[in-house]
Amino acid sequence: MPGINRYFEDEHVETIDPHILKRLLKYLKPFKIKVLIALLLMGIARMAELINPFLIMLAIDRYISAGDLTGLMKISLLYLVFLGISNLSIRYRVLITNKTGHNIIKNLRKDVFNHIQKLSFSFFDSRPAGKIITRVMSNVNTLQDLLQNGVINIVIDIITIFVILIIMLRIHFALSLISLSVTPLLITIVFLLKNKIRISWQNVQKKGSNLNAYIHESITGIRVTQAFVREKENNNIFKELLKIYKKTWMKAVMLTHSVFPLVLIINSFSAILLYFTGFKYLNKGLVTIGALVALSQYIWRFWQPIINLSNFYNQILIANSAAERVFQVLDTKPEITDKPGAFELPEVKGSVEFKNVTFGYGKGIVLKDMSFKINPGETVALVGTTGAGKSTIINLLTRFYDIQKGQILIDGIDIRDVTIESLRKQVRVMIQDTFIFSGTIMDNIRYGNLDASDEEVINAARTVYAHDFIVNFDDKYETEVNERGSRLSTGQRQLISFARILLSDPRILILDEATSSIDTQTEILIQKATDVVLKGRTSIVIAHRLSTIRNADRIFVIDDGRIIETGNHEELLRAKGAYYQLYNAQYGRVV
Numbered sequence: 001m002p003g004i005n006r007y008f009e010d011e012h013v014e015t016i017d018p019h020i021l022k023r024l025l026k027y028l029k030p031f032k033i034k035v036l037i038a039l040l041l042m043g044i045a046r047m048a049e050l051i052n053p054f055l056i057m058l059a060i061d062r063y064i065s066a067g068d069l070t071g072l073m074k075i076s077l078l079y080l081v082f083l084g085i086s087n088l089s090i091r092y093r094v095l096i097t098n099k100t101g102h103n104i105i106k107n108l109r110k111d112v113f114n115h116i117q118k119l120s121f122s123f124f125d126s127r128p129a130g131k132i133i134t135r136v137m138s139n140v141n142t143l144q145d146l147l148q149n150g151v152i153n154i155v156i157d158i159i160t161i162f163v164i165l166i167i168m169l170r171i172h173f174a175l176s177l178i179s180l181s182v183t184p185l186l187i188t189i190v191f192l193l194k195n196k197i198r199i200s201w202q203n204v205q206k207k208g209s210n211l212n213a214y215i216h217e218s219i220t221g222i223r224v225t226q227a228f229v230r231e232k233e234n235n236n237i238f239k240e241l242l243k244i245y246k247k248t249w250m251k252a253v254m255l256t257h258s259v260f261p262l263v264l265i266i267n268s269f270s271a272i273l274l275y276f277t278g279f280k281y282l283n284k285g286l287v288t289i290g291a292l293v294a295l296s297q298y299i300w301r302f303w304q305p306i307i308n309l310s311n312f313y314n315q316i317l318i319a320n321s322a323a324e325r326v327f328q329v330l331d332t333k334p335e336i337t338d339k340p341g342a343f344e345l346p347e348v349k350g351s352v353e354f355k356n357v358t359f360g361y362g363k364g365i366v367l368k369d370m371s372f373k374i375n376p377g378e379t380v381a382l383v384g385t386t387g388a389g390k391s392t393i394i395n396l397l398t399r400f401y402d403i404q405k406g407q408i409l410i411d412g413i414d415i416r417d418v419t420i421e422s423l424r425k426q427v428r429v430m431i432q433d434t435f436i437f438s439g440t441i442m443d444n445i446r447y448g449n450l451d452a453s454d455e456e457v458i459n460a461a462r463t464v465y466a467h468d469f470i471v472n473f474d475d476k477y478e479t480e481v482n483e484r485g486s487r488l489s490t491g492q493r494q495l496i497s498f499a500r501i502l503l504s505d506p507r508i509l510i511l512d513e514a515t516s517s518i519d520t521q522t523e524i525l526i527q528k529a530t531d532v533v534l535k536g537r538t539s540i541v542i543a544h545r546l547s548t549i550r551n552a553d554r555i556f557v558i559d560d561g562r563i564i565e566t567g568n569h570e571e572l573l574r575a576k577g578a579y580y581q582l583y584n585a586q587y588g589r590v591v
Contacts (some may be wrong), residue, residue, distance in 0.1 A: 020323045021316065027108055027147065031100045035152065038096045042156045045089035048082040050163060053297035055079050057171070060290030093152075101148025109140045112329055120335035121400050133216060134209045135329050142205075142322035146315045154312050157305035164302045171291050171298075175281060179274040179299050186266050186306065190313065193259060198317040200252035205321050207245040214241055256318075260307060267303040274299055336399055338419045345418040348411045348426055348507050350376035350538030352397065357406035359396060366392045368561040369406070374538060374554075381541045381549035383582060384558035390542045393558075394510050397540075398427050410508070428506035434497040436488065441470055442477040444496055448504035460503040465525035466495035495525075509539045546583055555579065 028035055055075055063071040113136055124132070168176035218225065218234055225234055274295060281287040352374040359367045366389045374380050382390040395401050396408060399420055408415050415423055428448065436444055445457045452460075458477065461467040469492055473479040481487050481496075488496070501509065543549050550569045557565035557578045565577050572579035 020320055020327065023327060024143065024147065024319070024323055025151070027104045028151065030107070031104065034096055034100045038093045038100070039152050039155060041089045041093035041096070042152055043159070045086045045093065046156050046160050047163075048086035048089070050160070050167065050298075050301065051082050052079055053294045053301070054167065055082070056297065057288075057290035057294035060293060061288045062290075065289075097148050097152060101144055104147045105140060105144045108143065108326070109136060112136050112140060112326060115330055115332075118334050119332060121395070122335055123332060132329075134212045135325055138208060138212070139205065139322040139325045143319050143326070146319040150312050150315050150319075153308055157308045157312070160305045161302065164298050164305075168295060168298050168302070171294055172281075172287055175274060175278055175287065175292075175295055178277050179270050179295065180302070181273065182266050182269050183306075186263060189262050189266075190259065193255060194313065194317065197252070197255050198320065200248070200255050201318045202321040202324075203248045204245075204252045205325055207241075207248045209325070211241050211245050214238065263303060263307045267300065270299055270303065271296065336402055336420065339416060342417060342419045345410070345413065345415075345422040345426060348413075350374075350378075350507050351409075351411045352508065352538060352540075353407075353409040353412075354393070355407040355409065357396065357403050357408060359392060359401065359403045359405075361401075366561050367396075367403075370561065370563060371406075372556065372563060372566075374540070376538055377536050378553045379539045379541065379551070381543065381552035381555045382558055383543065383546065383549070383555060383579065388558040389561045390558055391512060394429060394512055394540065394542065397508075397510070398424055398429055425504075426506055427508040427510065428501050428504050429510040429512060430497055430501045434493045436481055436493050436496060438481070440475075440478045440480055441473075441496060444481065445477075445499045445503055448500050452503050457499075457503060460499040461496075463502060464495050464498040465528070466492070466499050469495070507537065509537055511539070511541045511543075546586055557582070 055078060059072055059075050059079075062068070063075060116132065116136070165176070165180075168180075214237065218238070225231060274292075278287060278292045278295070282289065282292060354370050354372050357367055357370045358365065370389075370393075382393060384390055392401075396403055397415070399415055402416070410423075410427070437447065442454065442457055445460060446452050449456075454477070458467065461470055461477075470477055470479070479487075541549055541552060549555060552568065554566060554568060555572055556563045557572070559578060565572060565575065565579055567575065567579075573583065
């Protein structure tokens, strides 16, 4: 099926970048004090745990063997004190790390989201929205456990291993070496599994991203799906993607969790060696019962951080896979940026000039050495067949894309010399696909001017004749319109979008197919509002419905990236050229 194969394709995955973990650790810096406190609490808890087997050894060898009940009570009480210290330390460490971990992830997610908003349109042109959402949500969430607990645990576990090793060697040197002789076997197993685990989790990230992208597209296009009765086919595609994701995920989980049982098996061998050799030493009087019991407890505590380290290694592999994808987004440079020394665009009169502008998407050329000038306060309409280059002119004027050759000037200032933010504050676009955000009608109209009062919002709505239908809702301007304005008709959405752009009061106003899908009555209302609002403001209007631009000061007829005719409505009709042909094709006769 056309377009479906991309959801089954593998994305390119980079090899492990040695700097990824270093970049992740930078997000810990603002919380270094809390991390150090958590580290201290974890160290106290672990040391308290390590004292208890030594106390058990003393209890057996010194007090139980001697029948000293008082001494046994004292050491038992001491055991409980250290147990309490351990539990309290762990409790407060968890509270600190959980809060810190959430704050770290919040900062990382904010960085990704803020960066995405700065990226150029070309980034979104080549990536499904679902895959971008996966970067912001799922991939960032995957990093939480590593940043929240992993870094602290790894430090304590490494220290714990050396402390236990020292204690064991002090208790009984030979038995300790014998019981730990299987350690090289564990290191070999982990080394053999590490690459397979890393690759398997990279595959999970890829398949999950593909699945999310298809879900997003299916929900966005649900009306088309139902209109063409495609539910069954889409369901089959979804089930196949789900099957692939499940299979990939199960393989990764099986590989990851194979390390833990292998460690347990090796620990069992270690315990067998300890007891088998220990009883021989016990019979010969070379070791005490208490020492043997303590060693058996320490041997488990030795393997526990080993297990933790193997799990931490798995965490690193999983997090590395997710971090690669997060940093791929953060490392994507916006193609449209402020150049060094860019200044704020001063309040403009509204002169717009294209000087020998050439532009193309990719290798194809759309505009070819185009030149024109629009005077302040003038209304210019752009007409032409689909693909002629009308919308491209708008994309270039607002710097959604940058030209390859020539200049675009506003009041004689090259738009590449000013900041993007200051440019777009004075050049507003009402795009063809009117987008209504989830929230209230009031919020949507105020979107372009957050400082506007309720009265100013209502006045803008009145100007475009949206007020009458808004007040018919039960909640009036506080009516929740849902995502994409699903509760509103096409005409109502466009009227609200029109009010939004009018409220922002731009010096240069662009209407891109603004009335393309409106009924005749609504079109008349918008046309009346447009005549008032465009007065004294430079405006560029793109419309296929030529009746909406009859009052334009000038009309540019565009074909194949060039302006082939210029004039007002009557002049172009009298010329009987391209505009005359377009008008006749649309209305069947000249009126």
